[in-house]
Amino acid sequence: MLMLSWPISAPDNWLKAMDAKPVSTADLVAAGIERHEARWLLEEYGATESPELLSALSRRLAGEPLQYILGHWPFRGLDLDVDARVLIPRPETEELVSIALSELTRLKISGPKILDLGCGSGAIGLSLSSELANAGISSTVVCVDESVEALEVAKKNAEKHRIPGVAFIHSSWFDAVDPLWAGSFDLIVANPPYVGDVEFSTLDPILLHEPKSAIVSPDIDFVPGFADLDVIIRSAPKWLAAHGTLICEHSDIQRDAAMNTARMSGFNEIDDLDDLAGKPRVLVARR
Ligand SMILES: C[S@@+](CC[C@H](N)C(=O)[O-])C[C@H]1O[C@@H](n2cnc3c(N)ncnc32)[C@H](O)[C@@H]1O
Numbered sequence: 001m002l003m004l005s006w007p008i009s010a011p012d013n014w015l016k017a018m019d020a021k022p023v024s025t026a027d028l029v030a031a032g033i034e035r036h037e038a039r040w041l042l043e044e045y046g047a048t049e050s051p052e053l054l055s056a057l058s059r060r061l062a063g064e065p066l067q068y069i070l071g072h073w074p075f076r077g078l079d080l081d082v083d084a085r086v087l088i089p090r091p092e093t094e095e096l097v098s099i100a101l102s103e104l105t106r107l108k109i110s111g112p113k114i115l116d117l118g119c120g121s122g123a124i125g126l127s128l129s130s131e132l133a134n135a136g137i138s139s140t141v142v143c144v145d146e147s148v149e150a151l152e153v154a155k156k157n158a159e160k161h162r163i164p165g166v167a168f169i170h171s172s173w174f175d176a177v178d179p180l181w182a183g184s185f186d187l188i189v190a191n192p193p194y195v196g197d198v199e200f201s202t203l204d205p206i207l208l209h210e211p212k213s214a215i216v217s218p219d220i221d222f223v224p225g226f227a228d229l230d231v232i233i234r235s236a237p238k239w240l241a242a243h244g245t246l247i248c249e250h251s252d253i254q255r256d257a258a259m260n261t262a263r264m265s266g267f268n269e270i271d272d273l274d275d276l277a278g279k280p281r282v283l284v285a286r287r
Contacts, residue, residue, distance in 0.1 A: 021048075021049060022047055022048050022049075023042065023047055023048060023049055023053065024042075024047065025038045025039055025042060028041060028042070028057070031057065031061065032061060033057070033060060033061070037060065037066050040066060040070065041053065041056055041057065041060070041066070041069075041070075044056070044070050056069050056070075063205065063206060063209070064209055065088060065206055065209050065210070067082050067088045068082065068083055068084055068088070068209060071083060073088060073089060075089040075093075075094060075121075075123045075127060076094050076097055076127045076131070077127070077130065077131065077134075078123075078126060078127055078130060078157070078161055079160075080121045080122065080123060080126075080157050081121070081153060081156055081157055081160060082121050082153070083153065084209060084210070084211070085147070085149035085150055085152070085153050085211065086120045086121040086147075086149075086150045086153045086154075086210075086211070086214065087120045087121070087210050087211065087214040087215065088210060089120070089121055089123035091276075092249065092275045092276070092277075092281055093123060093124060093191050093249060094127075095275055095276060095281070095282070096124065096189065096191060096247060096249050096281075096282055097123075097124055097127045097128060097131070097189075099247055099273060099282055099284065100114075100124070100128055100187060100189050100247050101128070101131060101132075103187060103245050103247060103284065104132070104137075104186070104187060107186060107187075107243060107245070109186050110137070111137070111138055111139060111140070112132070112137070112139045112140070112186040112187060113139070113140045113142075113184055113185050113186050113187075113241075114128055114129075114139055114140065114141045114142070114185065114186065114187045114188075114189065115141075115142045115144065115177070115185045115187070115188045115189070115239065116128070116141060116142070116143045116144065116189050116190070117144050117173055117174075117188065117189070117190035117192065117232060118144065118145055118146075118173075118190055118191060118192045118193070118214075118228075119143035119144060119145050119150065119151070119154050119168075120145065120147075120150050120153075120154065120191075120214060121150070121153050121154055121157055122143060122153070122154030122155075122157045122158060122166075123191075124189050124191060125141045125142075125143040125154075125166060125189070126141075126143075126154070126157055126158055126161065126163050126166065128141060128189070129141045129163050129165065129166055130161060130163050133163070138165065139165065140165055140167075141165065141166045141167070142166075142167045142168075142169060142177070142181075142185075143166060143167065143168050143169070144168075144169045144170075144171045144173070144174075144176075144177065145168075145170070145171075146170070146171065146172045146173075146213075147211065147213065147214075148170055150211075150214070151168050151170055154168060155168055173228070173231055173232060173235065174235050174238075174239060177239070181239065182238050182239055183238070183239065183240070183241060183242075184239070184241055185239050185240050185241060185244055186240075186241050186243070186244050186245070187244060187245055187246075187247065188232075188236050188239060188240060188244070188245075188246045188247070189247050189248075190229075190232050190246075190247075190248045190249070191248075191249040192217065192228040192229055192232055192248070192249075193213065193214055193215050193216055193217040193225070193228050194217055194225045194226065194228065194229055194249070194250050194251045194254060195215050195216050195217065195224075195225045195251065196216070196217070196218075196219050196224025196225035196226075197216055197218075197219075197224075197225075198224060199224060199225065200212075200215065200216050217229070221257075223253075223254060223257040224253065225251060225254070226250075226254055226257050226258075229248060229250055229254065229257075229258060229261070230257075230261055232246075232248060233246065233248065233258065233261045233262050233265055233283070233285065234261060234264075234265045236265070236285070237265055237266050237267065237287055240287050241287075242287060243286075243287065244286075244287050245284060245285065245286045245287070246262070246267070246283070246284075246285045246286075247282060247283070247284050247285075248282065248283045248285075249281060249282055250280070250281065250282070250283060252279040252280045252281065253280075254280070255272050255280035255283075258272060258283040259272055259283065262283060262285040265285075266287075267285035267286060267287060268286060268287060269285070269286040270283070270284070270285045270286070271283075271284045271285075272284070
């Protein structure tokens with residue numbers, strides 16, 4: 001998960017000094033906003049002083065993530081609504097979607113059935129559904145989250161982008177998924193919480209604005225933050241079709257645990273890919 005930078009504080013009286021003047025990127029940078037964020041804010045609120053811009057600035061200078069202030073954030077082709085009910089979708093998860101699309105191409109399935117575990121804003125499941133539809137492929141996507149609030153955001157994003165054929169299920173992982181769907185998913189994708197409590201306490205405090213339940217998972221067998229991944233990897237074979245694939249994001253210290261758990265769970269072909277920063281990131285386990 002990407003860490004966003006913590007802004008330095010605004011010079012005293014800066015907000016007052018803006019009195020109804022045009023506002024430039026340089027003004028915002030001088031106040032302690034990073035240049036790329038300054039551009040986002042001016043594009044969203046306009047380059048003149050307004051109550052909305054001032055409010056956004058004071059929220060950002062108080063440490064709130066830019067994405068929650070804007071209320072939306074791009075993820076692949078979708079502009080997703082995001083707020084404090086959901087994790088801010090990360091660039092490395094965009095890579096997971098590319099891996100999932102390649103896997104579906106490899107599997108040559110005409111109408112894939114996909115399960116997105118821990119859907120949050122809907123980033124992975126909605127992107128897959130929408131990009132497959134753009135390629136003329138109709139899919140069935142089931143989005144699961146144990147957070148009712150996250151499911152509300154994901155549903156709203158599906159409506160916003162008019163993405164049909166997506167089911168939303170309130171469930172802890174597979175617990176409330178219809179047992180009749182066992183053995184039927186071509187693809188299971190997941191970006192579960194995978195940060196251990198100890199590591200979490202060392203991370204940038206901006207992460208405290210996001211739901212802790214989306215980020216932190218208990219340790220298991222001395223592997224920090226691995227408990228949710230452990231459940232998902234062990235349970236997935238039962239829910240996958242005979243040719244199906246599990247694709248899971250994990251932290252850079254969890255590669256061995258993820259691959260070993262997949263091996264012990266009966267997956268036949270197991271791979272693990274680096275992210276664009278060269279860090280271990282995505283388990284690809286085929287039945
Ligand atoms: C890291 S976030 C990922 C959100 C989204 N998929 C993304 O990639 O941006 C993890 C998500 O898993 C959900 N989650 C945590 N524990 C869960 C559980 N036991 N069952 C289902 N979902 C869970 C959280 O509510 C959160 O939405």
